[in-house]
Amino acid sequence: MTTNDTREITVTVDGRRETGVVSDRTLLVHWLRDALDKRGPKIGCDTGNCGACTVRWNGTLVKSCMVLAVQVDGDEIETAASLAEEDGTLSRLQQCFADHHALQCGYCTSGMLMTAADLLASGEEITEHSVRRALKGHVCRCTGYHNIVKAIRAAAGQEVPPPHGSEPREAEVR
């Protein structure tokens, strides 16, 4: 049932049609997490600064803490869950994050993945610089940017050095 300040919305989320009743003030990230149990988008700052809540809205990246749920009525939203294959197999990009130790605590990961997937699909030349520029709107609280950049470059088919922190210690190579 809707009231004066609530509305029914229907949104395709990760390929599935979802209907819900939201307040006019409900943020998209809150609706995705609280009503739909979508755990990809995280709430890191609620002010559009950290990128942890990044999703695609009709194919365009947005920070879902900056969008009202009512704005996406009738539209399509994709979270990081949409990146995996239908049978749950990780995408090449997701696998590269695992292989290159780019996950750390994981809080920023799904936002990073959304932006990285967008960059890889854009056809832009993938370089250390273009990856770092694309990730500009993302903050990793674990500050482990080196391995995140390597993982994205590896997903683009580039040879990258082993993950930062995985080099054998001096005592181990003797």
Ligand code: FES
């Ligand atoms: S929670 Fe949306 S940008 Fe930080």
Ligand code: FES
């Ligand atoms: S991996 Fe911990 S915040 Fe980025």
